[in-house]
Amino acid sequence: MDAMTFVLFGATGDLAKRKIFPAIYNLYVDRKLPESFQLIGLGRRKLSEDEFRGQVAQSLRAFSRRTTSDEATVRDFLEHIGYTELNVNELSDYAKLASRIEEREQRFVLPENRVFYMSVAPELFGTIVANLQESGLSRVSGWKRLVIEKPFGHDLESARVLNASLAQAFEEKEIFRIDHYLGKPMVQNLEVLEYSNPVLQALWRNRYVANVQITAAETVGVETRAEYYDHSGAVRDMFQNHMLQMLMMLAMQLPKHSTAEEVGFKKRKVMEALRPLQQEGVEANIVRGQYTAGQIGGQQVAGYTEEPGVNPASTTDTYIAARLWIDDYFWSEVPFYIRTGKRLAGKSTRIVIEFKDPADKFSRTNEATAPNLLTIDIGPEAGMTFQLNMKNPLNGKIEPVQIHTAVDEKDIPEAYETLIADMMRGDATFFAHWDEVELAWQWVQPILNAFERNELPLHAYPAGSNGPEAADRLLEQDGFHWWHDEPQAKSQEERKLAETAGVQV
Ligand code: BG6
Numbered sequence: 001m002d003a004m005t006f007v008l009f010g011a012t013g014d015l016a017k018r019k020i021f022p023a024i025y026n027l028y029v030d031r032k033l034p035e036s037f038q039l040i041g042l043g044r045r046k047l048s049e050d051e052f053r054g055q056v057a058q059s060l061r062a063f064s065r066r067t068t069s070d071e072a073t074v075r076d077f078l079e080h081i082g083y084t085e086l087n088v089n090e091l092s093d094y095a096k097l098a099s100r101i102e103e104r105e106q107r108f109v110l111p112e113n114r115v116f117y118m119s120v121a122p123e124l125f126g127t128i129v130a131n132l133q134e135s136g137l138s139r140v141s142g143w144k145r146l147v148i149e150k151p152f153g154h155d156l157e158s159a160r161v162l163n164a165s166l167a168q169a170f171e172e173k174e175i176f177r178i179d180h181y182l183g184k185p186m187v188q189n190l191e192v193l194e195y196s197n198p199v200l201q202a203l204w205r206n207r208y209v210a211n212v213q214i215t216a217a218e219t220v221g222v223e224t225r226a227e228y229y230d231h232s233g234a235v236r237d238m239f240q241n242h243m244l245q246m247l248m249m250l251a252m253q254l255p256k257h258s259t260a261e262e263v264g265f266k267k268r269k270v271m272e273a274l275r276p277l278q279q280e281g282v283e284a285n286i287v288r289g290q291y292t293a294g295q296i297g298g299q300q301v302a303g304y305t306e307e308p309g310v311n312p313a314s315t316t317d318t319y320i321a322a323r324l325w326i327d328d329y330f331w332s333e334v335p336f337y338i339r340t341g342k343r344l345a346g347k348s349t350r351i352v353i354e355f356k357d358p359a360d361k362f363s364r365t366n367e368a369t370a371p372n373l374l375t376i377d378i379g380p381e382a383g384m385t386f387q388l389n390m391k392n393p394l395n396g397k398i399e400p401v402q403i404h405t406a407v408d409e410k411d412i413p414e415a416y417e418t419l420i421a422d423m424m425r426g427d428a429t430f431f432a433h434w435d436e437v438e439l440a441w442q443w444v445q446p447i448l449n450a451f452e453r454n455e456l457p458l459h460a461y462p463a464g465s466n467g468p469e470a471a472d473r474l475l476e477q478d479g480f481h482w483w484h485d486e487p488q489a490k491s492q493e494e495r496k497l498a499e500t501a502g503v504q505v
Contacts, residue, residue, distance in 0.1 A: 003036035010119035011041025017059035023416035052083035094135035112140035183415025226309030271439035273328035289319030294463030321471035343463035345486035
């Protein structure tokens, strides 16, 4: 790996503490960082280098996957970390930063390879990039990379404006847009599953697939992020990015020997084939929900509009379900159902592929058979289950059996570790490219408009449930149902009560 300087904007923030420093530390322990590596943390606060290193050490102790019990390793790692106070609006601060970086590059005869990582509020992206350009920091004789976190824009228009401002200083191939779902091992495994198993590859198309279900269910509520979340909702927070990225990764058809560029190209093809939503389409294919008070893990929890910082009259979606169609050769006529929500009965992200079952019965004995299902668990367990039918040798009856494999997410590298290592190597395979982001906003825009104008019912669902019943009806209309829903925390009666007490717009 090339020697580089890693400049981290927002180095005292939450994301840096919880994800970025632990990820880089784990890469260090695994010897996956270049020999000559330096990270310069930037923040508004006045901190000595020692104070800052102390904070980093604390975050490693709290959040690192690997142990921090070896004091010497932690100390050595911290040697690579520095801190500079910087006001992002102040051009002269960038000049100071530039001299610091240049001085080190010259002293150790290092190439001018620079990573600029934006772990800051998205409103600041444009200003920072303009100042990087103005100060000369982004003019290098080596390579430069810009890493940005979501949200990438608030809608189609703002995303385009943002992209244009980044494009003034960075080429598309230098911009690494993190979508941490693309760093999850089972999302990365989708292409391996399909292309290293001729059996699955043969079945991965409309002739054999009845429907596909993609779920990201969370038990957490809005937590301390009300200010951000109340202006975003599930559609912007999860659907436009993570959910559509999972759809692309599942539905793309790759050539035999594919490169990062081809992966980007094929993902774009999926988005281009996605049937656009007309206004009537939004009503027929989208379900919007918001959680009311309920029980999670035996604990009573507040409804969304009672959460601190949330507008009591908020109509923000904490749940969204959608039916989508990919009108291409491989997937036409196969419904894709996608749903995500907060305060649901269990935490799980999974993809279920339900295969067609032309007979429904084993003809000689007339016994009903279950459909074949391929369930890909993305988190918190990473694994998969294949459901087949077999005669039970004990009772002679045909029954579904499951072939299952899984590991706990805790035992495998975190998405941030994988993604940061890829970015350092310059491999953009598992990053969101501009075309995909733009097409995703374009597809979602009619939904944003309909939500904004309150044209869709806001279905209340009690915390601890599997979401609004309207999302079940979406599948029932096509003769399907959601697979693997969690046992409900509430009785039907309590559910009805909560729904009548809840919002209906
Ligand atoms: C983030 C969202 O991108 O993803 C959060 O902003 C959400 O609201 C989180 O909780 C879910 O990620 P994971 O990895 O826990 O499924």
